[in-house]
Amino acid sequence: MNSFKKIFTLTAVLAFTLVSSLSVFARNFDYIQQGEYAYYLDYRGGNAFYRGYLVFHMDDNTTQVISRAVDLKSKKSMNYVFVLKEEQGGMPSIVNEKGVPGDSPLFSQNVVDFLNFHIMYAQNDTKIGYNTSLNDDWPDYTQVYHYNKLLPMFRFLYISNDKYPMADYRLNRAGVLSAKDYKAFFKMQPAVFKHGKQKAGYSIPDAAEQTVEFGSHSVILDQNWKVSSANGGKVASMGIVSDLDAQFSVKPLSAKGVDLSSQLTKEEMLRTLLLRSADNADFSTLKVSNEDNGLALSIETFDESSKVFNFSYIKLLDDAVVNLTTFDFAYEAQKKYFKKILNSVK
Known part of the structure; x- marks a missing residue:
């Protein structure tokens, strides 16, 4: 039997049988932000699909899901x-619903998947941490959801299958769009991440250190960094092999470009910042750490123009956001140097 058809049939049954027993695990769709989107690569059943969801919460307490399914073989x-x-x-x-292709189950699979993924999350949200694997047992195989609660949409990075190892379903691209920009969702293509050999070496000249004030916070930087004003705050930049090798800032939660609601939990604040900067992010590189004075994440993003991976670090303090972005090869070569800067934030 074609494994995709088997998955589709069983999944369809699961969606409408588990839904009827959801009251114990009930929750609405508010864990998905307004305008949040996510695309997944789906290789179940020997097929290759690109499946996307864009979510808007409406004034009548409904949730509108704009969905796109692309057959990567036939286009x-x-x-x-x-x-x-x-x-x-x-x-x-x-x-x-509008336009759901009832006679094309490979394309309408998005609807069934969305309900199943929501149910799986609703049943298990309190169990999900920063690196959690949860089984979803079926009669003759087991699907394993690999979660990180800071990830977009349903919070899983990928779903594996113990009987069909090639039946991989994986987060590929995500972010946030405004209602006026929704058409950009239909133009998105699969992101391709090729982590090649790191560039050899990256040297930072010795230079005198200085304490730089960022509002109510401070950091120790050496004189390789140039400090300027931007959006009412300060930004420190360093250029050694290019005009801009690295950038560092500490901005209040209320600053322009940050603007985080105090109603959000710390984790949801950090997830929001990740979503805003997630374009071309390789989510498999996401790391989360509880540090002395705040929750932090790091992730690699691919720069299409330079064909280089960038390393991004975001840390949430009680009243501010610390951000460092640099070339991935620079961070790997000078990890001790950059960590010293991050650890000096007061």
Whole structure:
């Protein structure tokens, strides 16, 4: 039996049988942010699909999901919309749809997947940490969800299958779009990440150190860094092999470009910052750490123009955000140097 068809059939049954028993695990879709999108590469059943979701929460308490399915082999794509609502008892139901291809199950699979992924998250959200694997048992195989609670949309990086090792379903691209920019969602292509051999060496000249004030915070930088004003705050930049090798800042939560709501949890604040800067992020490189004075993450992003990976570090203090971005090869070569800077933030 074609494994995709088997997965589709069983998944469809699961979606509408588990939904009816969701009241114990009930939660709405508010864990997905307004305008949040995610694309996944789906290799189940020997197929190759690119499946995307763009979510908007509407004024009538419904959730509108704009969906796109692309067959990467034939290049055929289909776009459609389905609208979800939490009924009494917390059970999600489809209250409206437009363009869902009922006669093309490989393309309409997005709808069933969305419901299943929501159910899996709703049942297990309190169990999910920064590196959590959870089994989803089926009659003759087991799917394993690999979670990190700072990841976009359903919080999983990929789903593996113990019986069908090639049936991989993996997060590929994500971010946030405004309602006026939603058309950009339909133009997105699969991100390709090729981590080649690191460039050899990266040297930073010795230079005198100085304490630099960033509002109510300070950091020790050497004189390789140039400090300038930007958006009402300070930004430190360093250029050795290029005009801009690295950039560092400490900005208040209320600063322009940060603007984080105090109603969010610290983790959701950090996840928000990740979503805003997630374009071309390789989510498999995401690392999260609880440090002395705040929660931090690091991730690698690919610069299409320079064909170089950048290393990004974001740390959430009680009242500010610390950010460092540099070439990945520079960070690897001078990790001790950059960590010394980050550890000096007061």
